[in-house]
Amino acid sequence: MCNIGVFIGEAFKKYSFPDRPLGGERIEAFWKILKKERMVEEKDIKIIAPVMATDNLLLLFHKKEFLDFVKDASKLGFIYLNPILCFGGDTPAFKGIFEAACYVVGSTLLGLDMIMKKEFNHIFNPIGGMHHARRDRAAGFCVFNDIAIAIIHAKKTYHVKRILYVDIDAHHGDGVFYEFYDDPMVFIADIHEDGRYLYPGTGFSNETGSGEAVGTKLNLPLAPGSGDEEFKEAFKKVEEFAYQIKPELIIFQCGADGLKNDPLTHLNYTEEAHRYATKRLHRISHELCDGRIMALGGGGYNPDNVAKAWMEVLKGLLD
Numbered sequence: 001m002c003n004i005g006v007f008i009g010e011a012f013k014k015y016s017f018p019d020r021p022l023g024g025e026r027i028e029a030f031w032k033i034l035k036k037e038r039m040v041e042e043k044d045i046k047i048i049a050p051v052m053a054t055d056n057l058l059l060l061f062h063k064k065e066f067l068d069f070v071k072d073a074s075k076l077g078f079i080y081l082n083p084i085l086c087f088g089g090d091t092p093a094f095k096g097i098f099e100a101a102c103y104v105v106g107s108t109l110l111g112l113d114m115i116m117k118k119e120f121n122h123i124f125n126p127i128g129g130m131h132h133a134r135r136d137r138a139a140g141f142c143v144f145n146d147i148a149i150a151i152i153h154a155k156k157t158y159h160v161k162r163i164l165y166v167d168i169d170a171h172h173g174d175g176v177f178y179e180f181y182d183d184p185m186v187f188i189a190d191i192h193e194d195g196r197y198l199y200p201g202t203g204f205s206n207e208t209g210s211g212e213a214v215g216t217k218l219n220l221p222l223a224p225g226s227g228d229e230e231f232k233e234a235f236k237k238v239e240e241f242a243y244q245i246k247p248e249l250i251i252f253q254c255g256a257d258g259l260k261n262d263p264l265t266h267l268n269y270t271e272e273a274h275r276y277a278t279k280r281l282h283r284i285s286h287e288l289c290d291g292r293i294m295a296l297g298g299g300g301y302n303p304d305n306v307a308k309a310w311m312e313v314l315k316g317l318l319d
């Protein structure tokens with residue numbers, strides 16, 4: 001029996017960039033369809049309220065100077081959150097952004113704790129999946145990298161030795177990929193639009209990890225215009241990779257910006273891509289790691305697409 005915890009709450013609407021495509025309406029659209037389909041009443045799904053991360057948890061990955069910088073910017077409510085570019089960059093602050101970002105990380109980490117303590121088999125944190133944030137800077141609307149912090153927390157607190165991170169967001173998950181590039185315990189498979197055509201411009205197939213970690217990373221770039229068929233072909237390689245490495249925990253960033261008519265990308269998937277990927281990863285999680293899988297919502301800038309894709313993720317975890 002699969003029991004699923006889903007993080008939903010008012011606090012998530014705070015993570016919303018004014019005049020930018022990452023706003024609260026995505027989570028609203030998902031919440032609406034979840035209610036309409038009566039998923040919570042009729043299926044074994046529990047709603048969990050968002051919680052904030054403490055500084056100590058953020059510091060598992062991020063630098064102290066960056067934390068202080070975000071706190072100050074959060075009070076000001078402007079400037080870009082990249083101290084390296086002298087306040088330039090692509091991720092602007094808004095008032096309260098520090099607290100909003102703490103809810104993202106806190107919820108992902110509570111989700112991980114719940115999985116490791118067997119309170120739930122599966123967790124979905126739709127606002128999680130901030131895969132562009134680096135140790136010392138925000139990027140691509142990602143302030144703190146909840147995925148990277150969860151990976152370190154899983155290793156440190158629960159002594160997980162083989163973590164599989166699968167990322168199907170249209171953008172390459174550079175903040176996770178390069179920060180763990182030389183870590184042989186972190187296996188990464190990332191399907192994304194070819195970096196020659198899309199932000200962040202990274203994620204090529206010759207990058208497989210460095211040092212002891214060679215062979216633990218798998219980039220699967222797709223040409224602009226690719227649809228469900230191309231996605232499924234690529235995903236078969238992710239499945240092979242998963243069976244080879246036999247993970248103890250799966251973290252799945254299921255960004256919905258690869259769906260047709262997303263305003264930022266050039267891929268043409270339908271929600272079938274999310275159905276396909278989730279069903280397969282779900283099965284793999286039960287075969288290889290006692291059902292330990294956590295899904296994180298990631299990107300997606302067309303609210304209807306996001307709601308549809310995330311519903312498929314939920315259904316895939318129940319299947």
Ligand SMILES: [Zn+2]
Binds near residue numbers: 121
């Ligand atoms: Zn299950």
Ligand SMILES: [Zn+2]
Binds near residue numbers: 170171257299
């Ligand atoms: Zn994305």
